[in-house]
Amino acid sequence: MTLRKPPLPRLLLKNVSCMRNAQQILRHVNISIHDGGALVLTGTNGSGKSTFLRMLAGFSKPSAGEILWNGHDITQSGIFHQYKLQLNWLSLKDAVKEKFTVLDNVQWFEVLEGKKGNSLPALELMGLGRLAKEKARMLSMGQRKRLQLARLLAIDRPIWLLDEPSVALDYDGVRLLEYIIAEHRKKGGIVIVATHLPIQIEDAMNLRLPPRFPRRMTLVDMLDRADIS
Numbered sequence: 001m002t003l004r005k006p007p008l009p010r011l012l013l014k015n016v017s018c019m020r021n022a023q024q025i026l027r028h029v030n031i032s033i034h035d036g037g038a039l040v041l042t043g044t045n046g047s048g049k050s051t052f053l054r055m056l057a058g059f060s061k062p063s064a065g066e067i068l069w070n071g072h073d074i075t076q077s078g079i080f081h082q083y084k085l086q087l088n089w090l091s092l093k094d095a096v097k098e099k100f101t102v103l104d105n106v107q108w109f110e111v112l113e114g115k116k117g118n119s120l121p122a123l124e125l126m127g128l129g130r131l132a133k134e135k136a137r138m139l140s141m142g143q144r145k146r147l148q149l150a151r152l153l154a155i156d157r158p159i160w161l162l163d164e165p166s167v168a169l170d171y172d173g174v175r176l177l178e179y180i181i182a183e184h185r186k187k188g189g190i191v192i193v194a195t196h197l198p199i200q201i202e203d204a205m206n207l208r209l210p211p212r213f214p215r216r217m218t219l220v221d222m223l224d225r226a227d228i229s
């Protein structure tokens with residue numbers, strides 16, 4: 001009988017702590033993410049969801065612990081060089097060039113990736129096919145978000161780091177987002193999402209970050225407490 005080792009998680013957070021502005025955001029977090037896995041980060045404004053994603057993207061280092069990709073510490077320069085090529089980052093800064101066409105805005109990313117032929121189908125899937133030849137300045141906020149999602153599809157890297165991906169999307173847009181996330185995971189892709197808005201992601205792990213500051217009393221609280229009888 002041969003004993004097989006269990007597969008290494010693709011991403012492993014080992015006792016990870018994270019600081020921002022000299023304040024603790026995460027303390028001793030342990031998470032394993034295998035191919036096809038999903039992690040949803042929630043928490044109040046300022047709790048550190050974007051900071052956590054930035055750390056996973058390698059923009060900042062954990063203050064303690066390690067982030068391992070295929071068992072290797074991503075902060076080692078040789079490893080980081082390979083790891084960053086696995087990542088697809090979607091943030092609120094959309095890097096849409098308004099003077100370029102909608103198609104060019106996707107194709108430009110695809111060409112940099114050395115790929116070809118994915119941009120128009122991706123735009124069509126995201127419901128922007130008929131706007132492909134228009135200048136991007138014509139787009140509404142939700143359409144710009146759809147353009148960003150088309151980029152994810154055109155570039156097609158395995159680890160998606162998505163910061164508030166559903167902001168500005170309408171009902172159908174959110175369903176499309178859920179669909180592309182599910183399809184990506186079926187192919188073995190990993191999705192890590194920071195969100196305030198509910199998104200249906202089957203069997204996702206959930207990490208709720210604690211608030212960074214005690215809640216201050218609001219005017220409404222004060223009025224509630226005031227004796228105005």
Ligand SMILES: Nc1ncnc2c1ncn2[C@@H]1O[C@H](COP(=O)(O)OP(=O)(O)OP(=O)(O)O)[C@@H](O)[C@H]1O
Pocket residue numbers: 020021043044045046047048049050051052212
């Ligand atoms: N560029 C920055 N420089 C220094 N501190 C920052 C910077 N951006 C954010 N912070 C601080 O880091 C903390 C965590 O912010 P972060 O943006 O990660 O929170 P978040 O949970 O993503 O918030 P939100 O829900 O509002 O998007 C906040 O207290 C914020 O003040």
